[in-house]
Each structure stands twice: as structure tokens, then as C-alpha cells.
Amino acid sequence: MKRVDRRIRAMTTPEGIAMPVTLAGRGARAAALALDLGLIVFGFFILILVLGSIGMNLSDAENGKSSAVGEFLFVVLILGVFLCRYVYFTAFELGPRGATPGKRALGIRVAARGDRRLTAEAVLARNLLRDAELFLPLIWIIGSIGGEGGIAGYAAAAWLLVFVLFPFFNRDALRAGDLVAGTWVIESRRPRLQAAMSIGEDHRSQYHFDEASLSTYGEHELQVLERVLREDRPEALRQVTETICAKFGWTPGSGDEHEFLEAFYAALRQRLESDMRFGKRKKDKFS
Amino acid sequence: MALTVNLPFRRREPPAPPHDVAAAALRSDRFRLERETDWRRLEEVVTRLEKNRIRRVSDADLLELPVLYRKAASSLAVARETSLDAATLDYLEGLVRRAALQVHGPREGFGRWMLRFLGGGWARAVREIWLDICIALAVSIAGAVAGWLLVARDDAWYYALVSSDFGDTRQPGASREVLAETLEGTKDADGLATFATYLFSHNSGVAIMAFALGFAFGVPTLLLGFYNLAIMGAMLWLFFQAGLGIDFAAWLSIHGTTELTAFLLADAAGLHIGRAMAFPGDRTLMAATQKAGRRAATVMAGVVIMLVCAGLLEGFGRQLVHVTPTRFAVGGTMLVLWLGYFTLSGRRRA
Numbered sequence: 001m002k003r004v005d006r007r008i009r010a011m012t013t014p015e016g017i018a019m020p021v022t023l024a025g026r027g028a029r030a031a032a033l034a035l036d037l038g039l040i041v042f043g044f045f046i047l048i049l050v051l052g053s054i055g056m057n058l059s060d061a062e063n064g065k066s067s068a069v070g071e072f073l074f075v076v077l078i079l080g081v082f083l084c085r086y087v088y089f090t091a092f093e094l095g096p097r098g099a100t101p102g103k104r105a106l107g108i109r110v111a112a113r114g115d116r117r118l119t120a121e122a123v124l125a126r127n128l129l130r131d132a133e134l135f136l137p138l139i140w141i142i143g144s145i146g147g148e149g150g151i152a153g154y155a156a157a158a159w160l161l162v163f164v165l166f167p168f169f170n171r172d173a174l175r176a177g178d179l180v181a182g183t184w185v186i187e188s189r190r191p192r193l194q195a196a197m198s199i200g201e202d203h204r205s206q207y208h209f210d211e212a213s214l215s216t217y218g219e220h221e222l223q224v225l226e227r228v229l230r231e232d233r234p235e236a237l238r239q240v241t242e243t244i245c246a247k248f249g250w251t252p253g254s255g256d257e258h259e260f261l262e263a264f265y266a267a268l269r270q271r272l273e274s275d276m277r278f279g280k281r282k283k284d285k286f287s
Numbered sequence: 288m289a290l291t292v293n294l295p296f297r298r299r300e301p302p303a304p305p306h307d308v309a310a311a312a313l314r315s316d317r318f319r320l321e322r323e324t325d326w327r328r329l330e331e332v333v334t335r336l337e338k339n340r341i342r343r344v345s346d347a348d349l350l351e352l353p354v355l356y357r358k359a360a361s362s363l364a365v366a367r368e369t370s371l372d373a374a375t376l377d378y379l380e381g382l383v384r385r386a387a388l389q390v391h392g393p394r395e396g397f398g399r400w401m402l403r404f405l406g407g408g409w410a411r412a413v414r415e416i417w418l419d420i421c422i423a424l425a426v427s428i429a430g431a432v433a434g435w436l437l438v439a440r441d442d443a444w445y446y447a448l449v450s451s452d453f454g455d456t457r458q459p460g461a462s463r464e465v466l467a468e469t470l471e472g473t474k475d476a477d478g479l480a481t482f483a484t485y486l487f488s489h490n491s492g493v494a495i496m497a498f499a500l501g502f503a504f505g506v507p508t509l510l511l512g513f514y515n516l517a518i519m520g521a522m523l524w525l526f527f528q529a530g531l532g533i534d535f536a537a538w539l540s541i542h543g544t545t546e547l548t549a550f551l552l553a554d555a556a557g558l559h560i561g562r563a564m565a566f567p568g569d570r571t572l573m574a575a576t577q578k579a580g581r582r583a584a585t586v587m588a589g590v591v592i593m594l595v596c597a598g599l600l601e602g603f604g605r606q607l608v609h610v611t612p613t614r615f616a617v618g619g620t621m622l623v624l625w626l627g628y629f630t631l632s633g634r635r636r637a
Binding site: 015021078118119162176179202222266 | 320338370391480481492500584
């Protein structure tokens with residue numbers, strides 16, 4: 001809970017509605033990147049297989065034309081490498097989902113920082129810098145491990161690590177590209193609309209809750225209760241019923257935990273919501 | 288039902304099970320049930336938009352999207368003050384966030400962006416980084432001069448600067464004939480498409496790298512620019528000394544005017560970001576960097592286009608056009624075209 005809270009940032013829609021967003025964790029982003037790179041390597045592998053087999057067949061069929069076809073295939077190959085390295089991320093992030101397949105799988109997307117819209121220039125900028133943050137260091141680090149370039153190679157690799165590790169040195173986990181483009185990566189959860197709580201049978205008439213019991217708990221407890229009711233696990237229901245009853249010295253019944261809690265929830269929510277309309281809010285049982 | 292409870296619970300007769308809005312016990316739930324249909328409709332439209340299936344969204348839905356969005360947004364504002372249903376608030380927040388990104392998102396297709404870009408956006412961005420272009424140009428010229436002077440003083444510098452492949456005949460002490468041979472083109476177009484594509488992708492890689500390194504306050508970008516032009520200076524000296532200076536310049540200029548301008552712009556774009564970070568002025572560092580970043584990205588998109596042209600000119604043009612004056616003419620024309628475009632395009636809307 002605490003760890004998630006630290007990732008929440010305030011954003012304002014152009015209509016002026018405060019809209020909290022949750023920044024994507026560094027782990028999720030790394031996993032998304034790994035997925036994307038895996039996809040690229042896989043796609044490239046397929047491309048080579050396909051081109052290779054076409055090339056083989058054609059050069060077998062007619063020897064005269066093989067050089068022109070081979071040249072065409074080579075052009076496709078070079079362009080393929082170029083597209084993978086520079087266009088893949090940009091093209092997907094320009095789409096309406098603002099996410100590469102890897103990001104989508106991890107439930108995260110790119111968004112503009114602050115209340116501005118995500119522009120094509122921003123997506124371009126963040127992905128052009130990816131080269132210095134990812135591919136270049138990769139090449140140098142592999143090179144320096146292989147002993148290429150000697151001490152200068154190590155120095156360059158260490159220096160390039162500054163780019164790679166940039167997200168670990170700022171609060172918003174921005175990478176250099178995000179900083180330059182004015183973007184960040186946020187979680188794009190799509191919660192489903194759950195059933196309304198008070199459309200079931202109204203059990204409040206079966207139970208009567210006195211003033212003391214309704215003025216004890218606050219919004220936090222109400223929401224915990226809501227979660228317990230929605231999950232509807234008998235074990236949890238019984239435990240919560242016992243806790244509440246013990247608090248007010250009631251004797252818990254057995255078998256009717258769900259109805260009891262539903263009634264208590266409805267009564268408590270009605271109470272807190274009517275207080276709310278008068279500008280009185282109670283955060284939790286301690287306030 | 289086995290109930291073994293004492294007071295203060297009191298049993299009453301159960302009411303009829305509610306199904307409609309009015310029967311919801313809580314006022315905030317009634318509020319929600321009244322608006323739920325609109326929310327679900329918005330969710331459906333937004334989901335289709337996110338899947339890029341804009342054709343499957345009916346005109347009526349699309350026209351109503353802003354209305355539905357505003358309704359949902361106002362529902363959220365009201366619900367935050369009147370409802371304690373965490374699940375509904377969560378849903379509404381997610382829905383409004385998704386809808387906001389669609390309503391205010393970059394709903395600009397690639398074609399339209401390209402039009403805006405070519406119709407002035409690019410040239411304006413180039414003009415906006417004029418100072419960085421001047422700095423990068425000065426550093427490049429200094430690099431070329433340094434390369435020339437170093438090699439002129441001592442041949443050994445040539446090997447240090449130009450990492451020549453084994454078998455490259457362009458070396459100090461090579462005869463005039465040998466050098467002249469390297470400037471000749473080929474007779475037929477075989478293999479030139481591959482060559483052009485390779486040149487384009489390789490040069491774009493170099494340009495993007497130079498740009499991206501600008502993030503480190505522009506220093507590596509300038510060093511790279513200096514180094515690359517030092518190589519050119521060294522080669523210029525080699526050919527001039529053999530009396531082939533004019534031919535070499537023509538050989539270089541046919542694609543070089545485009546390619547070197549592109550590299551110059553890439554260096555300047557990288558430097559622009561580095562400079563904004565080092566000297567943000569009276570804006571915040573973030574704001575300055577962002578503004579510079581977006582401008583520089585626009586320039587870079589153009590650099591890639593220029594390098595496509597340069598790749599074609601180098602791959603085909605240089606190999607197929609052999610005559611020195613024609614080479615100069617092509618290179619000069621390209622330079623005039625680029626400069627004219629950058630200085631004149633997009634003036635009206637600016």
C-alpha cells in the first residue's frame with residue numbers, strides 16, 4: 001500500500017478535474033522492455049527465415065535473376081534492422097493506446113506529464129534518446145566485457161551506464177528520454193464497474209444500529225468492509241463480523257454474516273455520506 | 288435463519304427486492320444507477336477507440352463522445368463529494384482518465400502530421416535552433432581545419448584519424464592514379480540499392496546517436512562532430528596534395544551537401560537539448576528541457592528524411608554520375624534546395 005502511494009501523482013484534466021495517476025514501477029517497465037526486445041528478436045528471426053527461404057528458392061529456380069532478387073531481399077533485411085531499432089517503439093506509442101505490445105502486456109502506457117496532451121514530437125523525442133540509453137550502452141558494455149577498447153572501453157561503458165541507470169536517480173523514475181520529451185509512464189488499469197452495493201435486499205430493517213456504533217468507524221473502515229463484502233469469502237466475513245460485534249459487545253449470529261455486514265455497511269455509508277454532504281468527513285476510526 | 292442476537296438489533300419484515308433506481312437504499316447508489324448507462328456507453332466507445340477501430344464506432348456515438356465524457360467527468364466530481372463507494376469511484380476515475388486521453392489525445396493521423404511537418408513545422412524548428420546550428424558549424428569547421436593541419440604536419444596522423452580498412456588504397460603516399468580510381472563510379476546499377484539502403488541506415492544510426500548523446504550537456508555531440516570532420520579534413524588534404532582536390536570535393540559534394548547538412552542538424556539538435564539543460568534560463572529545468580526536446584525531435588525527424596535522400600544520392604547518384612561538374616551541379620542544387628526550404632518554408636503561420 002505504502003509503496004503504491006509513493007507512486008501516485010496528481011494530474012489535472014483540461015476540465016479541471018484532479019486525476020490521480022499511478023506511475024509505472026521500474027520493474028514493470030523493465031519487464032515491458034524485455035518483452036519488447038524479445039518480440040523484436042523473435043520477429044527478426046522470422047524475417048531472416050522467410051527471406052532466407054525465399055532467396056534459396058529463387059536462386060534455385062532461375063540463376064540469372066538471383067542477384068536482383070538477392071539485392072532486394074538484402075535491402076529488406078537492412079530496412080528491417082532499421083525499423084526494429086528506431087521505429088518499433090515510436091510507431092506503437094503513437095497509437096491510441098500509447099503503448100508498445102510489451103507495455104500493454106504489463107498494463108502501462110506513455111502519457112504526457114502535467115495536463116498537456118501527448119504529441120507526436122514527444123513520442124519521437126523519448127524514443128530517439130532510447131538509442132543512447134539502451135542500444136549504445138549495450139554495444140559498449142558487451143564490447144568492454146570482450147576486452148575491446150581497453151581502459152577507454154571500460155570508461156565509455158561506465159559513462160554510458162549513467163544513461164541506463166538514470167531512472168533510478170529521480171523520484172518519478174523518468175528515463176532521459178522521458179525528461180526530454182516531457183512524458184512519463186503510468187499504469188493504465190481499467191477497473192470494471194462493480195454492482196451497486198445497496199440494490200440487494202435491504203437488511204437494515206432487520207437490524208438496528210445505535211448512534212455509538214455508527215459514529216465509531218470512518219471512511220477507511222467502510223472501504224475495507226466494502227472490499228470484504230465484494231470478495232465475499234465466508235472466512236473473512238465471519239472474522240469481520242466477530243471483530244465488529246466484539247467491539248460493541250454484541251453477540252454475533254452464525255450463518256447471517258453477509259446480511260449483517262451488508263446492513264451495517266449500508267447504515268454506516270448512509271451515515272458517513274450524509275455527514276459528507278454537510279462537509280463533515282471522517283477519515284478513519286482514529287479521527 | 289438462525290439468529291441469536293440480542294439488542295440493539297431488531298427484526299422487521301423484509302421489503303420487496305428492489306430492481307429499479309428508486310429502490311436503491313442509498314442516495315449515492317441511486318445517483319450512480321441513474322448515470323450508469325451513460326458510463327457504460329462511454330466505456331464502449333473509448334474501448335473501441337483504444338483498439339483503433341474508429342470505423343466501428345457509429346457517428347452518433349462519436350458525436351456524443353465529448354458529451355458523454357463531460358457527463359462522466361462531472362459524475363466523478365460529484366461522486367467524489369457525495370459517494371463513499373470505493374469501487375465506483377475507482378471505476379469512474381479509470382474511465383475518465385481513459386476517456387480524457389482519447390478526447391484530448393493526439394488524434395492526428397500520420398498523414399496529417401507529415402503535412403504539418405513538411406508544410407513548415409520542420410523548417411520552423413530548424414530556424415529556432417539557429418544558434419546551435421552556428422555553434423555546431425563552427426565546431427565542424429574547426430574539426431576539418433584541425434584534421435587538415437595535423438595530417439599536413441605529420442603523415443602518421445592520417446592513420447590515427449582515419450581507421451582505414453585493410454586494402455583501402457586511400458593512404459598517404461598513394462599515387463595520383465590510385466587515388467583517382469577511388470573516385471570513379473560504377474557503370475551498372477547492380478548492388479547500388481543495397482549500398483544506398485546500407486548508407487541510409489548506417490548514417491541515420493550515427494546521426495541519432497550524435498543527437499541522443501546531446502543529453503550529456505551536448506559535449507559528446509560536439510566531440511563526435513569535431514572528430515568526424517577531422518577525418519574529412521585529413522582526406523581532403525590527401526586528395527588535394529595529389530592534385531585531385533576539386534575531383535574529391537565533387538565526389539563528396541554530390542551527396543555530402545545533403546548528408547553533412549543532416550549531420551550538422553543532428554549535432555545542433557543534440558546540442559540544443561544539452562544547452563537547454565545546462566542553461567535553462569528563467570524557466571525550470573524540466574520545462575526548458577521539454578521544450579528543447581520536442582523542438583529537437585522535430586528536427587531529427589527531418590534529419591532521417593534528409594539521410595534517405597543522401598543515401599540515394601550517394602548510393603546511386605555518385606556511382607552513376609562520373610563527371611566532376613555534374614557532380615558539383617547536383618550537390619549544389621541540393622544545397623540550394625535545402626537552404627531555401629529551411630529559410631522560406633512555414634513563414635506565414637509563424
